[in-house]
Amino acid sequence: MVKFGEPGEAAELQEMTWAEPSPGQVLIRVRAAGAGFPDLMMTSGNFPLLGAPPFGLGEEAAGEVVAVPPGSSFSAGEQVSGITDFERGWGGYADYVYLRERSTIRIPRGMTDEQAAGFPIGFRTAYAGLVERAPVEPGQSLLVLGAAGSSGATAVQLGKVLGATVIAVAGSQEKVDFCARLGADHVLNHRTDDLTARIAEITNGRGLDLIYDPVGGDTAATVVKSIARNGRIAMIGLASGAPVPLDPMDILLRNYTVVGVLASPSDAQTEAAVWQRLTELAAQGAITTPVGAVYAFDEVPRMIARQSAPPAGKSIVRVAG
Template sequence: MVTEGVAWRLLAFGDPREVVRQERLRYDDPPAGEVLVRVRAAGAGYPDAMMAAGAFPLLGEPPFGLGEEVCGDVVAVGADAPFTVGERIMGITAFLRGWGGYAEYAYVRAGSAVAAPAGFTDEQAAGFPIAYRTAYAGLVERAALRPGEHLVVLGAAGSSGVAAIQLGKALGATVTAVAGSPEKLAFCRSIGADHAVSRHSTDLTKELLAATGGKGADVVYDVVGGDTAAAAAKALGRGGRLAIVGFASGAPVTLDPVDMLLRNYSAVGVLADAHSREGEAVVWARLAELAGQGALTTPVGKVRSFDQVPTMIAEQTNPPAGKIVVRVA
């Protein structure tokens, strides 16, 4: 079966409003391990802006499609993909091989997808896969957050931060959110954070230590890097773990190995990377279960139309609170 559809593609690095263009593409049957979906909605995120700027580490030169995650109806199934035609699924697109989700049709990695929970709207499902799979990688697989521990989430009102707040609460942790404005701090509390601290505090380390009752944080979920992450790392307690997830400030955190030694804390890198097929299936089933229980719910913010994709990508460098989603069909 061959399908044709319109897709937004990056033609060169630069301002997305100038270099992201619509093209009509031909979609062959999906390769093994993928499905082809008719896209209902697609989730946006800071990586879109990084990709347009040529700052995303895992992609080469344009042209390529943008859009890492979608909710859509399966129209064709590749070998070894456990889905059937007509199923509404949410999952991560084949963007790493150039096929994104800001498109009428998208290839989805079957190992990084699951049936969309019945209680989820298309927009909630589209905004779920990347942030919540990453939060699972960071908090469960890498930093091994335990019930009763204290989790500090940086960039907490952003896509990744929101997911870490919710998953941290679902895992039984106390959560302190760090964000940049009173509105974003209130938003973090509204989705479950126990404490909320401004990243503009004159002494962020002191504020975070106070939030943990002086004991220090057990885990810092770092999606921003830079000075904010360095200040938060100083608020880690003994045995603490710094989960390095991203660099929304533009720079990674600078680590001091002597400080790590003296205060007995560690740093772990986090990449939401599919490992074994069986292992991934367990992770996605657990995420879908928590979503079905209402413990994880994408807080959808602005919903953009398909023709707004270039401006929406430009907006990702400083998005408002809430997940931005594109309505496709």
């Protein structure tokens, strides 16, 4: 990306070279890359983890290892997926990219390139939210906003694995049906359903134990009214353009907790255990990347422009055949 602005003007194809990877990096030849709302935030200048351009776009990618630094646990020729070194300007919409080694996995058997490319960010974020930051317990009620999106769909699946009763909220019949196929116990359309009444019915008036919120805005404000005493809100993002509005007095009187969720790499041993658990679940078929639209490499600007209102599932860019 060369400047902030509309995706068609901000993104520019350039030729470049890649040096040998530094410690902590793995250089791969990219076959597919995962896409999402952060790409739109980057091009518009609203992504808090990056400064001014130029920098590469694309936070996750899958492909073949071509070079590693001394002491790496990976080797050339291995098939891997991981989070790109995007905070240093390296994005996955490229022939080659540096992955953060601590956030790189060997692709489980049976996982397609598209599934592998869209696996790391969504499931690592869901794990951070539902296990590390606001743990959900078996039998508790978990409401997922934006449940048909790349963040929400992973939380629906992981929530089911963790034993929660999952209530998925989406904004169209197509997306509601998509959430049902993912295994949500209950599906709500925030455009047509009375969310407060339906949540009371589903929870027998008790309210929600945990709200997983990648959306924010008015819909989040509505479901917060249904949070149970001692409940939790996991703030994942603000796809609506605004965070969930919160009233400190309401938080105090109803005794609920609000936590921010940023899936930053922890110490190497802990991070390795997280990725091992996620890859085991993927290998077992318990979780799978909810692949949606797949774009050609030359469609990246159009793909980014669509992320303000994406179709159901995880958007993927096919970089190489």
